[in-house]
Amino acid sequence: MPEGPLVRTEDLRVYFPVRKLFRTVGYVRAVDGVSLSIGRNETVALVGESGSGKTTFGRALLGLVRPTSGRILFDGTDIASMSEKELKRVRRRMGIVFQDPYASLNPTFTVYRIVEEPLVVNRIGTKEERREMVMRALEEVKLNPPEFFASKYPHMLSGGQRQRVAIARAIITRP
Template identity: 50%
Template sequence: MTGPLLQVRNLTKRFHTPAGTVHAVEDVSFDIPRGSIMGLVGESGSGKTTLGRALLRLIQPTSGQIRFDGTDIAALGAEEMRQMRRRMQIIFQDPMSSLNPRLKVGDLIAEGLRAFGIGSRTDRRDRVAALLEEVGLSADHMNRWPHAFSGGQRQRIGIARALALEPEFIVADESVSALDVSIQAQVLNLLLELRDRRNLTMLFIAHDLSVVNYLCDRVAVLYLGRMMEIGPTDRVHRASAHPYTRALTSAIPQPDPRAARNRQLLQGDIPSPLAPPSGCVFRTRCPHAAPGCEAGAPQARTISAHHQSYCKRTEELYGH
């Protein structure tokens, strides 16, 4: 790994609705080193998918910078962004809904190649055959329809389609959450192989910390659109420095059901992004909330190299 391929600074995305302003992502900053996989975790409604799509400009950020290989893509025009899309792709959560049922698999995977006028018809067919084999399917599958495949196979087709334009960066949005556990493991191993073979950089969005611990080099924890903690995966898992991360970590299933556990259950539901709490947005569910938590959003506190927590009481609670 070298320097960061992606640098995000103060990224904010708000949606204006008749009911009010939805604060989907607020003032988020992070880097993703080239050739690494960063996990993004949090409960449903935390803003993970919105953040992932904003990074690709599938939705327009409200403010902030997204520097991809030195270029601020948040400021690019339509045609410049279209060309940049060859370098960044997405793998969706539900492969069936993202695959056009009226197209055969070969045509689905070749869509991007046709859109950019890459290669002849024969060249594209050869490229699709090679991609299918690379993701663990057969070249003969290009002549079949999406409904003929299992969920795991359809996800492999989605991965092949994302790889067709030789991207450098991929957002995988809950890409294994709908699969059986055994199939999940196969797809996760495939993503690791592809990362190593192609030197891919990825943002892996998930709600399952055990999956993130297996796959990712670093992890960022999001809650109600704000960053709670970010750092090396093993460090965050072993020595979480934020009460929210500790609650998520305590919920990871253990191999031995008889082993003693310190479950930290969160009370209540995640607040509405239409009316987020003042100050620390987690304070209304935090077991350690104290006077002062309602005043101003917490700033990043450095725990160790590349490990930061966004909690005013981190040092007091955990000795960091």
């Protein structure tokens, strides 16, 4: 097994321009100088006030937002130098649960389809294997019986149940 942290950020900054008409009049410093290391098989919770940059930081780690400056290293490789195919492979090894589960769950999908989606996107398992994996993930997050919850839509669930669906989706690929 390789040594060193699995994920490391070095002085990571993500700034968004504030525009007035056609000019940039300033910047919102969503992430400002964050350096951290995340070890292999380590779980990290990022907490902070509303608007402090937690979601932007998570999206940057996944390669969904381009940093203004700094570096994000995954297994020693800067994600800025990765192809989309390599990024997809890296994302498969990460899981993220956003603060507002309702905003991150597609309201037109059943719980089953929401949790299954990462498996389909990453071409993991047969239809039958995916079904077993989804049911197991729902059980792991204590949405029992899983068959009952699998057919529900997000609006039919409590906030805590939605959060558990988001967690099941995040762990389904065994990041």
